[in-house]
Amino acid sequence: MKINPATLDRKTSHDIMVGAALPRPIAFISTLGANGIYNLAPYSFFIPMAAKPAIVGWASVGRGMEARRIPW
Numbered sequence: 001m002k003i004n005p006a007t008l009d010r011k012t013s014h015d016i017m018v019g020a021a022l023p024r025p026i027a028f029i030s031t032l033g034a035n036g037i038y039n040l041a042p043y044s045f046f047i048p049m050a051a052k053p054a055i056v057g058w059a060s061v062g063r064g065m066e067a068r069r070i071p072w
Helices: 010-021
Strands: 027-032 038-043 046-051 054-058
């Protein structure tokens, strides 16, 4: 499923963000490597920060597999 946040009104965007994070589910952090390979990793430590634009914050302890794939 793809959701284009640009097409959503503020309330719908807010409802989707809240519904996606409460109760605390597993989020999926996705990255695209320089070699064109996608990575999707489960992550449970995240929080919605804004609905419009849709922003989710996450934190990582250490440099696990997910963190190593993100270009700091």
